[in-house]
Amino acid sequence: MHFAFDEEQIEFRAQLRAFAEKQCTPAAIREAWASPLGWSRPRWAALAQMGVAGITVPEEHGGMGLELIDLVLLLEEAGRAGLPEPLVETVALGVPVLVGAPGAQGEVLRSRWLRPVADGGITMAVGLSTMAVVPGAEGADLLLLERDGELHAVPGAAVVLTPRPALDGSRRLAQVDWEPSPATLVVAGFEAEGVIADLCDRAAMSTGAVLVGLADRMLSIAAHYAKERMQFGKPIGSFQAVKHHLADALVRVEFARPLVYRAAWSLSEGDRDAGLHASMAKAMASDAATLAARTALQVHGAIGYTWEHDLHLFMKRAWALAAAWGDAASHRARVLEILTTRTS
Amino acid sequence: MDLRFTPEQDRFRTEVRSWLEANAPSASRGTGPLPSLDTAAGFEAHRAWERTLYDARWSVVSWPEEYGGRGAGLIEWLIFEEEYYRAGAPTRVGQNGIFLLAPTLFEFGTPAQKARYLPAMASGVEIWCQGWSEPDAGSDLAAIRSRATPDGAGHGGWVLNGQKTWCSRGAFADWIFGLFRSDPEAERHRGLTYFLVPMDSPGVTVRPIAQLDGETGFAEVFFEDVEVPAAQVLGGVGDGWKVAMATAGSERGLSLRSPARYTEAAARLVDLYRRRAAPDGDPARAARHADDVARAVIDAEAYRLQTYWTATRVLAGAGVGPEASMNKLFWSETDLLIHSTALALLGQEAEFLDEDSRPPPWLDGFLFALAGPIYAGTNEIQRNVVAERVLGLPRT
Numbered sequence: 001m002h003f004a005f006d007e008e009q010i011e012f013r014a015q016l017r018a019f020a021e022k023q024c025t026p027a028a029i030r031e032a033w034a035s036p037l038g039w040s041r042p043r044w045a046a047l048a049q050m051g052v053a054g055i056t057v058p059e060e061h062g063g064m065g066l067e068l069i070d071l072v073l074l075l076e077e078a079g080r081a082g083l084p085e086p087l088v089e090t091v092a093l094g095v096p097v098l099v100g101a102p103g104a105q106g107e108v109l110r111s112r113w114l115r116p117v118a119d120g121g122i123t124m125a126v127g128l129s130t131m132a133v134v135p136g137a138e139g140a141d142l143l144l145l146e147r148d149g150e151l152h153a154v155p156g157a158a159v160v161l162t163p164r165p166a167l168d169g170s171r172r173l174a175q176v177d178w179e180p181s182p183a184t185l186v187v188a189g190f191e192a193e194g195v196i197a198d199l200c201d202r203a204a205m206s207t208g209a210v211l212v213g214l215a216d217r218m219l220s221i222a223a224h225y226a227k228e229r230m231q232f233g234k235p236i237g238s239f240q241a242v243k244h245h246l247a248d249a250l251v252r253v254e255f256a257r258p259l260v261y262r263a264a265w266s267l268s269e270g271d272r273d274a275g276l277h278a279s280m281a282k283a284m285a286s287d288a289a290t291l292a293a294r295t296a297l298q299v300h301g302a303i304g305y306t307w308e309h310d311l312h313l314f315m316k317r318a319w320a321l322a323a324a325w326g327d328a329a330s331h332r333a334r335v336l337e338i339l340t341t342r343t344s
Numbered sequence: 345m346d347l348r349f350t351p352e353q354d355r356f357r358t359e360v361r362s363w364l365e366a367n368a369p370s371a372s373r374g375t376g377p378l379p380s381l382d383t384a385a386g387f388e389a390h391r392a393w394e395r396t397l398y399d400a401r402w403s404v405v406s407w408p409e410e411y412g413g414r415g416a417g418l419i420e421w422l423i424f425e426e427e428y429y430r431a432g433a434p435t436r437v438g439q440n441g442i443f444l445l446a447p448t449l450f451e452f453g454t455p456a457q458k459a460r461y462l463p464a465m466a467s468g469v470e471i472w473c474q475g476w477s478e479p480d481a482g483s484d485l486a487a488i489r490s491r492a493t494p495d496g497a498g499h500g501g502w503v504l505n506g507q508k509t510w511c512s513r514g515a516f517a518d519w520i521f522g523l524f525r526s527d528p529e530a531e532r533h534r535g536l537t538y539f540l541v542p543m544d545s546p547g548v549t550v551r552p553i554a555q556l557d558g559e560t561g562f563a564e565v566f567f568e569d570v571e572v573p574a575a576q577v578l579g580g581v582g583d584g585w586k587v588a589m590a591t592a593g594s595e596r597g598l599s600l601r602s603p604a605r606y607t608e609a610a611a612r613l614v615d616l617y618r619r620r621a622a623p624d625g626d627p628a629r630a631a632r633h634a635d636d637v638a639r640a641v642i643d644a645e646a647y648r649l650q651t652y653w654t655a656t657r658v659l660a661g662a663g664v665g666p667e668a669s670m671n672k673l674f675w676s677e678t679d680l681l682i683h684s685t686a687l688a689l690l691g692q693e694a695e696f697l698d699e700d701s702r703p704p705p706w707l708d709g710f711l712f713a714l715a716g717p718i719y720a721g722t723n724e725i726q727r728n729v730v731a732e733r734v735l736g737l738p739r740t
Contacts, residue, residue: 001353001419002346003649003656069345223735238738240724243731250730251670258649259642265347280642332638339641340618 003258005073013073015050020081026310032084033169033313037139039084047085048120056095061114068092068202072209072264076257079213082314084170086123086136092206093199094124097144097151100195101186109153109186113142126199133164133173135324144186144199145178151192152184168316198267201278203325205263208278208285212260214318215253215285215292221311222246222296225304242299249295252288259284276338283331286322293318347652349423356416357423363400364431369393380702381437382559387471387516390437394468404442404466411462418655425602440513441465441472445521448538452579452587461540473543475508475522475565476588483725485523486532486585490567492524492539500574502526504539504547504567510719514563515552517543523584536584540576547571556711557703601675603648609682609709610644613637613689616706620689629691636685643678650674666733669726676716676723683710 023043032039047053055071057063064070071092078087095117098109116122122141127134129147137143138161143154161174187195223246226237236242263281266274293315297304304311322328349357369376378393379386397403398412406421407413416424436442442465449458464470481487490506504524511520520541527535543550547570552560579587617637621630650671658664686706687694698704703711717723731737 001349001652001656003652004660005345219735223737226737235738237731237735238740240728240740243735243737243740244724244727246735246737247673247727247730250735251673254667254670255643255646255650255674258653259646261345261653262347262649265345280645283638284642284646329635332635332642335642336614336617336634336638339614340621 003261005261009070009073012051012070013077016052016074016077017080019046019050020077020083024081024083026082026313029082029084029170029313038170038172039086039139044085044123045120047087048118052087053091053120054118056091056099057114057118058099058110061110062118063095063114067268068205068264069261069268072205072261075206075209076213076216076260079210079215079317080217082214082217082317086125086140088203088206088210089126089136089140090117090122090124092202093126094142094144096202097186097195097199098153101153102191105186113153116141126203127176128196128200132175134176135171135173137161137174137176138163138172143176143178145176145180146192146196147180149192149196150180150188151186151195152178152180153186154178154184158184166320168320171317171320197275200325201263201275202267204278204282204331205260205267207321207325208256208260208263208281211285211289211318211321212253212257214314214321215249215256215289218289218292218296218311218314218318219246219250219253221314222299226299236299245295245299249288249292252284252291256281256284256288276335279326279331279334279338282326283328283335286328286331289318290322290328349419353419353423356420357427360402360424360427361431363402364427364433367396367400368431368433370432376434377432378434380559381435381513382515382555382557382561384516387437390434391468391471393434394436394438394466394471398467403438403468404446407446407462407466411458412466418659419652422602422604422651422655426604426607429602429604429608437513438465438468438471440474440517441470441519441521444474445472448521448578448587448590451590452538452583456575457540457578470518471513471516472519472521473511473514473517473563473565475511475520475541477510478507479509483722485588486536488523488525488536490522490524491528492526492537492572495571500577502537502539502572502574502577504541504570504572506567508565508567510553510562511565512562512719514543514550514565515560519543520548520565521578523588526584527582530582533585534582536588537581538578538584538587539572540578541567541570541572545570545572556714557708601671603644603651603675606644606675606678606682607648609679610641613640613682613686616686616689626689626691630689633685633688636681636688640678640682640685643674643681647671647675647678666729669721669729670734672720673723673726673730676713679713679716680710683713686710 023046051064052074054063055066059065075088098113101109123139124142125134125136125140126144141156143156143159145152145154158178160177164173164175166173226242227235229236259281263277266277296311300311303309369378371377378389381387381390394403401414404413405416405424409415446462446465449461465472476485478488478490480489490508492502492504495501495503508522520543522539523536524539525535526537547568549566551564553562553564555561614637617630620626654664683706687710690706694707728740732739
């Protein structure tokens with residue numbers, strides 16, 4: 001039992017943090033919101049240079065060949081930075097599907113798409129038939145789309161997008177119209193069920209990691225403000241009502257974090273409880289981030305309610321991701337379902 | 345990262361499990377459950393169980409062998425605790441000494457004090473209670489007024505006067521540890537000294553206090569010219585606050601609140617839910633509280649993982665700082681969530697007492713859980729600590 005990250009994993013996070021502090025400032029996020037794409041291709045290319053985009057791509061395809069446990073701290077950091085690029089969709093969801101795709105079609109997909117991902121040229125998006133819109137579909141070079149239990153890999157050029165503007169300016173949603181064909185099929189039938197279930201578990205853990213990072217950022221913005229904002233001749237952070245709000249939110253975030261790390265480990269190891277662990281992580285991370293957003297807004301008062309203040313850049317992402325890939329209540333229902341039906 | 349236990353740790357777990365299966369008081373063998381430890385007979389039955397544990401060297405697995413332990417590591421201690429709660433073994437009547445005083449003795453005690461007190465504590469020969477709070481010193485612990493004055497005999501002895509209250513296990517304990525004001529002129533955190541006092545000392549009077557469950561789980565303790573030799577001062581004269589805070593850290597943090605306590609209760613909550621959700625249970629009621637059951641299970645698991653996360657850091661040489669206050673907030677709220685959800689699932693049955701007019705386990709657990717946000721430093725004090733020492737907010 002050794003529940004800690006190794007030096008390389010911690011160093012990689014430090015590199016991403018240093019990068020984000022320069023390249024993903026709140027001003028840069030606002031720029032992304034105002035841009036046609038919602039995120040920045042040059043920044044995505046720079047992330048690829050660092051090895052982030054190709055972290056899960058096997059080495060023979062130009063990546064680092066690492067696991068989700070090596071990625072989870074970077075996802076948390078991406079949340080802390082409010083990174084607009086489709087990191088989760090491409091690195092945590094799309095690439096592992098291609099890596100595991102069976103048969104000759106799998107070979108074709110890997111040799112066609114993995115190197116460009118690692119090189120930072122392309123991004124991916126994922127859409128299930130249960131989703132009315134696909135996040136990150138605009139600008140995605142390859143979409144993994146599910147219909148009738150089959151999973152298809154469809155090039156961006158072969159889909160028709162109807163954009164649905166979203167509250168978070170970097171979260172470009174679109175309805176995707178497409179036609180499945182034998183040429184796009186990745187996996188079908190019983191095998192597809194497993195692939196899609198794995199994908200959903202990776203999505204739950206990964207968005208959970210991003211949410212923990214977002215929550216951490218919002219609380220640090222709020223704590224900073226509480227130290228500086230003076231009322232009644234004192235910093236508002238000296239009042240217990242403010243302290244207790246922040247302490248309660250921080251506790252929820254701090255205890256969500258190990259659930260997320262454990263889920264990343266279980267998914268990397270193929271643990272039989274990985275799905276349970278992913279749902280526990282997403283349930284708590286969603287609520288922790290929602291509470292952190294609510295608390296940070298309240299601590300700021302009216303200034304936090306403005307477009308000019310940076311808080312909303314993180315708050316809106318947190319709301320979206322708290323609901324994405326199953327909200328807290330749906331993951332809790334799944335946890336209880338698993339626990340009450342297991343035999344051992 | 346590797347969240348698997350090593351083969352040695354698995355063997356250790358098996359050894360603990362088989363010993364507890366063979367020896368823990370159990371209803372099926374007619375040896376349990378023990379009577380309430382807040383009764384005279386129950387207290388002695390629990391003391392005898394401490395002796396059984398000690399004789400098999402399971403009382404204090406993480407202590408050095410010379411004091412009756414096994415020198416086991418932190419992870420092994422957590423494994424022991426998981427098995428202990430899994431077996432439903434009795435509440436540790438010696439826990440105030442073992443989990444609160446012992447860490448302080450290890451850190452501040454003289455070799456003679458360690459040899460004198462630790463083995464007797466581990467074997468249940470001497471059961472300790474704590475003497476922190478006073479009628480006018482609760483959350484504001486540094487407002488302590490109980491006095492220690494030099495006895496003037498020239499050997500460094502002291503005379504204690506004053507009153508302590510809310511002393512858990514105080515009704516039947518053999519010894520008390522606590523803080524007394526030894527320098528009334530000094531700044532209020534500095535004039536305190538940490539004393540160890542036999543409860544049968546001349547001048548000590550114990551008045552048991554009935555708790556919510558009607559039993560005397562704690563007591564007031566009065567000191568009237570109680571003579572205490574220099575050897576019963578723990579740490580330096582005037583250093584009592586520093587010494588006591590080391591103990592408070594243990595109480596709030598890792599040592600007292602082992603995660604198994606909550607994961608085991610959460611597992612029983614799932615069993616209860618499953619029975620209530622069955623057609624012959626109360627499916628509509630179960631459905632109304634399903635979300636809280638899942639919340640409780642997830643929180644208990646988060647606490648377990650956070651503990652292993654902290655344990656790994658401690659094994660790598662880190663200390664436990666203000667995160668102890670986050671732990672305290674989290675476990676106390678988790679405990680309440682588990683037990684209040686259980687009562688909600690039970691419905692009308694929740695208010696029933698058993699045939700001995702005692703609260704049955706879920707109700708008893710609920711009453712105990714209600715104390716959690718109050719003792720060991722109220723949760724309001726903990727929130728202040730978290731805000732000031734983790735988030736860096738200015739002092740109130």
